[in-house]
Structure formats: C-alpha cells, structure tokens
Amino acid sequence: DQQVKQNSPSLSVQEGRISILNCDYTNSMFDYFLWYKKYPAEGPTFLISISSIKDKNEDGRFTVFLNKSAKHLSLHIVPSQPGDSAVYFCAALISNFGNEKLTFGTGTRLTIIP
Amino acid sequence: SQTIHQWPATLVQPVGSPLSLECTVEGTSNPNLYWYRQAAGRGLQLLFYSVGIGQISSEVPQNLSASRPQDRQFILSSKKLLLSDSGFYLCAWSVQNPSGNTIYFGEGSWLTVV
Numbered sequence: 294d295q296q297v298k299q300n301s302p303s304l305s306v307q308e309g310r311i312s313i314l315n316c317d318y319t320n321s322m323f324d325y326f327l328w329y330k331k332y333p334a335e336g337p338t339f340l341i342s343i344s345s346i347k348d349k350n351e352d353g354r355f356t357v358f359l360n361k362s363a364k365h366l367s368l369h370i371v372p373s374q375p376g377d378s379a380v381y382f383c384a385a386l387i388s389n390f391g392n393e394k395l396t397f398g399t400g401t402r403l404t405i406i407p
Numbered sequence: 408s409q410t411i412h413q414w415p416a417t418l419v420q421p422v423g424s425p426l427s428l429e430c431t432v433e434g435t436s437n438p439n440l441y442w443y444r445q446a447a448g449r450g451l452q453l454l455f456y457s458v459g460i461g462q463i464s465s466e467v468p469q470n471l472s473a474s475r476p477q478d479r480q481f482i483l484s485s486k487k488l489l490l491s492d493s494g495f496y497l498c499a500w501s502v503q504n505p506s507g508n509t510i511y512f513g514e515g516s517w518l519t520v521v
Binding site for chain 2: 297329334335336337338342382384394395396397398399400
C-alpha cells in the first residue's frame with residue numbers, strides 16, 4: 294500500500310518557468326512532510342519541509358504548499374533552472390521523538406529545458 | 408558540522424557472496440541511523456533503523472541484516488546475496504530531539520549482484 298504517491302513519473306519545464314511537483318498521501322497521521330532532490334548515483338539532498346500545522350513554507354526559489362483536507366502537497370520551483378533537473382522525492386513522517394521514519398513517494402523526474 | 412559517509416560507492420558481487428556496506432556519522436552523538444534502498448524504478452524503501460548501539464529494527468522481511476557496533480557506525484550485511492538485492496543503498500541519520508525531523512543521507516552505494 295503506497296501511502297505517499299507521486300503520480301507523475303516525469304515532468305518537463307522550460308527554463309525560467311515555474312515547476313510544480315505534486316504529492317498525495319493517504320495516512321492522516323502524517324504530520325511532517327519533506328522534499329528531497331536526487332541526482333543519479335548520489336544520495337538525496339534535503340530541500341524543504343513543512344509541518345502539518347502550516348499550509349505554506351518558502352525558502353528561496355522553493356515553496357511547499359500543504360492542503361491537509363485534500364491530503365495533497367506540492368513543491369513549486371520559481372524560476373526553474375537547468376541545475377534543477379533531477380528526481381524529486383516527496384516524503385512524510387509521523388513525528389515520534391526518537392523514531393522518525395520517512396515514507397517516500399516513487400519520485401518525479403524533472404527535466405528543465407534550456 | 409555533521410557529515411555522513413558510506414562505502415564502498417559501487418560494488419559488483421556474484422550471487423551467493425557476502426555483503427558489507429559501512430556507514431559512519433561525524434559531528435553528532437546518539438543519532439538515529441537508517442538504511443534505505445532504492446530499487447530500479449521505485450521509491451526509497453526503509454530497510455532498517457537504529458535508535459542506539461545494538462538496537463536494530465527491521466522494516467521489511469529480507470535477505471539483509473544490520474548492525475550498530477558503535478554509536479556512529481551502521482553496517483548493512485548479507486551472508487548470501489540474491490539477484491534481487493541489487494539496488495542503490497542509502498545510509499541516513501537524524502538527531503534525537505523534538506526538532507530533529509529532517510533526515511540526512513549519505514552518498515549512496517550502488518550494488519549490482521550478478
């Protein structure tokens with residue numbers, strides 16, 4: 294049972310435009326969400342996170358939006374740059390002091406077209 | 408600053424051979440440690456996590472085992488590899504405190520079982 298879903302396996306966006314990556318989850322107990330960026334043959338790099346008590350978190354070109362009622366979150370990258378081409382993973386966890394375990398989506402491959 | 412290292416970076420092993428992947432964390436104490444695997448075309452799957460020396464929890468039934476002989480050392484092992492063990496293995500850590508909701512990953516290890 295895939296509790297975190299990224300239904301778009303790939304996405305192509307023109308350089309300078311906005312990239313929107315989507316993620317849906319089924320477990321209402323998730324209360325913390327993270328986005329990771331991954332290049333081939335490298336470990337994922339943490340990008341941005343959001344607590345379930347918020348609906349938006351912004352860090353530079355990256356903004357994450359959370360819609361709890363829809364169990365949906367999205368990552369916006371503005372403006373998109375060629376270096377943003379990578380696989381993006383959405384992840385969720387249930388905050389439990391000393392026992393944080395991430396549940397990952399299957400990833401979306403973002404390609405930025407120059 | 409905290410850093411995490413895992414090795415070897417790439418490994419080609421025959422079916423039935425043993426496996427040992429090692430991970431160490433620097434700059435922190437008493438971290439939570441994790442082993443994830445990314446199989447081809449799939450998301451990141453949690454294999455093991457550890458909240459302390461000698462404390463290992465397994466998330467999925469599998470051909471692998473994990474050990475934590477020291478506070479900042481986490482080892483992934485197998486006595487006899489299967490073809491299905493091929494994949495990209497990632498060590499990760501998080502700090503045990505209420506704000507430690509972010510997990511950081513190592514560089515990853517490519518395992519090909521032939």
